[in-house]
Amino acid sequence: MQTLTVDLGDRSYPIHIGGGLLERVDLIVPHLPQPRAAIVTNTTVGPLYLERLTKTLAGAGVQVIPIVLPDGEAYKNWETLNLIFDALLTHRAERKTTLIALGGGVIGDLTGFAAASYQRGVPFIQVPTTLLAQVDSSVGGKTGINHPLGKNMIGAFYQPRLVLADTDTLNTLPERELSAGLAEVIKYGLIRDLPFLEWLEANMDKLVARETEALAYAIYHSCRNKAEVVAADEREAGQRALLNLGHTFGHAIEAGMGYGNWLHGEAVAAGTMLAADLSRRMGLISAADVARIEALLRRAKLPTVAPNLGAEVYLNYMGVDKKVEAGKLRFVLFRRVGEAFVTGDVAPELLRQTLTEAARG
Amino acid sequence: MQTLTVDLGDRSYPIHIGGGLLERVDLIVPHLPQPRAAIVTNTTVGPLYLERLTKTLAGAGVQVIPIVLPDGEAYKNWETLNLIFDALLTHRAERKTTLIALGGGVIGDLTGFAAASYQRGVPFIQVPTTLLAQVDSSVGGKTGINHPLGKNMIGAFYQPRLVLADTDTLNTLPERELSAGLAEVIKYGLIRDLPFLEWLEANMDKLVARETEALAYAIYHSCRNKAEVVAADEREAGQRALLNLGHTFGHAIEAGMGYGNWLHGEAVAAGTMLAADLSRRMGLISAADVARIEALLRRAKLPTVAPNLGAEVYLNYMGVDKKVEAGKLRFVLFRRVGEAFVTGDVAPELLRQTLTEAARG
Structure with missing residues (x-):
């Protein structure tokens, strides 16, 4: 223990x-x-x-x-x-x-x-x-x-x-739910812990095969990351918002597809890909970075293409999200693989491109 | 101001x-x-x-x-x-x-x-x-x-x-609601502030006549008492429970008579009289003390006799009250006029006497 x-x-x-x-x-x-x-x-x-x-x-x-x-x-x-x-x-x-x-x-x-x-x-x-x-x-x-x-x-x-x-x-645990959990595990690596991300890239097959020792390692380091973030920012005034990587898009996917049809982790995985796509369009990360993120999510048996709800539907669901501040959307984007940041500064046309071109499932 | x-x-x-x-x-x-x-x-x-x-x-x-x-x-x-x-x-x-x-x-x-x-x-x-x-x-x-x-x-x-x-x-404010508010005003004097209680005895007629200056004085000293208690015990681990004088009985009255038929302050006034009666039966205060409390509540145009619901009905409603601890009822009783205390040590037969003999309205 x-x-x-x-x-x-x-x-x-x-x-x-x-x-x-x-x-x-x-x-x-x-x-x-x-x-x-x-x-x-x-x-x-x-x-x-x-x-x-x-x-x-x-x-x-x-x-x-x-x-x-x-x-x-x-x-x-x-x-x-x-x-x-x-x-x-x-x-x-x-x-x-x-x-x-x-x-x-x-x-x-x-x-x-x-x-x-x-x-x-x-x-x-x-x-x-x-x-x-x-x-x-x-x-x-x-x-x-x-x-x-x-x-x-x-x-x-x-x-x-x-x-x-x-x-x-x-x-x-059903296989689909195991994968949904892995979406959040991968998130910790993506937002703030590159060594853990690299460990996940080396050990994803063991996790999917439910090897006890690998699972315990992944749970420990996920909880460690979450505990550090929560201790620093219990009420999400600042860095706790990083934990919402993929969640603003993900909530729109869950709501748009009807709650319960997509598992939360599945929506977060597809939402993370939208965040990656938007980050690439903004020149923050490369197409190779996007492919790297996608490969890991895919090995965890997670969906990597968001459903095509139409940009208006996405924007509407994102508008009532808790991450809204003074009428302005806040996004968790990639500065690089292993480091995320929060910004309200997103060009509407790039967002629209992501919602129409990347959300094509 | x-x-x-x-x-x-x-x-x-x-x-x-x-x-x-x-x-x-x-x-x-x-x-x-x-x-x-x-x-x-x-x-x-x-x-x-x-x-x-x-x-x-x-x-x-x-x-x-x-x-x-x-x-x-x-x-x-x-x-x-x-x-x-x-x-x-x-x-x-x-x-x-x-x-x-x-x-x-x-x-x-x-x-x-x-x-x-x-x-x-x-x-x-x-x-x-x-x-x-x-x-x-x-x-x-x-x-x-x-x-x-x-x-x-x-x-x-x-x-x-x-x-x-x-x-x-x-x-x-309707007259009945003014009186209901006075029940809580009187409560502060009864539980911890004898000088304020004496001021209320001297000025109750001005309060009932809504004289602005008297009302402002009563509100100020009520809020001062409450603020002091809350600052010392925000989550009711100890002395905040004193603010519940008359409330355990009062909640039973409100529930037993059907929510909305007795105003909260009215039920608290009648419940305060039950607490006074029980305190007298336990030898804590005198019959003259009970009469003094009743006289002030009466001048505030409040009911001073609790309804005759039957002891079982009272006990049942009091059993789901938040003031219950480890299955034992907690009571706010009088040590003297102007000082209340919390106790779980009440003889069941005295409680039953109060609920049958004092609740006779």
Whole structure:
């Protein structure tokens, strides 16, 4: 097992990464202020791991309230959030009752926002079971739900007390979701960690083959990068925005294709290619750089061509994105491979070229 | 105009109290990070003050998004909150767009929670127009909505950047709501400020007659007490719980009678009498003390006898209250008139006596 710390003063917390962690009662129980916890999971992950985690906690005398939600991005909404509140109130969960998210990004985001809002805040633990959640969404405290007019528009910055990334849970992950997680892994290399990017180029085949040691290495260095960025800029006033590489385009793809049809990681991969294309048109990186990025995403079995929604549709969806400031779009672009930056200074005609010529899928 | 500061480090903020403040653009505009704001109000307050505040802001070049909600505690729910989100997204409100609550406690709580949650947090200003909101709910950062199974169960601690208490708005306040606000004013005297309580006993008739100077004095000293408590204990780990005098009983009254039938302040007044009765049964205060408290509440035209819901109904509603800890009820009781304390140590038979003998209305 490896351990990292997200350094946020008195709200700092550990991330444990390794096999067999769902059985490690010694890692979990010290974080519970009362011997009572609600485990929030879904109909896919629940049958696989809910009993195992419940047993671990019950063995230490912890009373567990199980809350099983429907599975899918389509359920990341107020109605599902309210199912959590209903269960907590029915079981008279208190201010010291801990909420444990057992599942992927949707479960983590929903449970985290429920923990932030229930009685104005209760303790929260992340037990991510997808690669995407282990390397990205479980770390950093972004929680929330979607609104029909925009993704993640309603939520809170709310930090967990502990992240437990059990690599064993990746064995049951569908291939498409493994790839979606790799999109965020690659992102860390692309935006700020060239040595890690080079390691990924050397080891992508092992990751796709789910070699345990390679996965643990990739998760550790992804979390390390994310923890460094979050510690420096918790509320996304500055460099945290770099983590949104491919996301402004990606959110437009997810929304334009209908939430749930493209996985978040898939949309980020295709969005990253649009960011690369725009960076090339602006003379920041070369065509060879673009090809290098594309090759790595392709080896991770990710889509590299964004869908042809039409420039107007893209711009419309991008206009309600949270990265908008004073009516001006903000883009994460490449200064070079391994270094990204944020800019609002993009020529509209180049953007339009990217949206019509590069988004041709 | 008088000014107080709520001292919360880099989240400190001023409370201005006085007449004509809705016209004081100089007090508001420095707090807006972009010249854009959404004013959230309701169908009762909107026709009275929305145009005045909009004019003030427009005069400084601030673009205003007006959001007018239905009026009443019954609307302090997710559906109404979502009307705010719908309007913000439709108008493409951004992370730097300020939300201004123009109204009473319900508008302040809804708008504050919307500000805490929209895009994970946007700037927020309170312009309370009821006495209750000016002396209590607009100060301290408690925001939220009701759930069918409990009042204020969903919300956030989220501080405003500014509170603007314009005493002119009290001229249009219905008499019943003025009295409801006085319940919270009296509370500050009862729990921690005997000199203020004595001032209230000497000046209650002036307050009921809405004498401007007396009202401003009462608002100032109420906000001072609240600001001191909140600065010492923002998240209600300790002494902030004193502010809940009469509230555990009061919430049961509000819920048991159906939200909206008793005003919050009315329920708090009757609940304060139950707390006084229980304190007397426990030998903490005398029958003369109880009579003194009752006399002041009565002069403020508040109900002093709680409804006869039956002990079981009271206990059931009190069981889901946020003041519950490890399954044990916490009570705010009187050590003496002018000093309250929090205790979990209440004999069940005395509580039952209070709920059957004192709640007889």
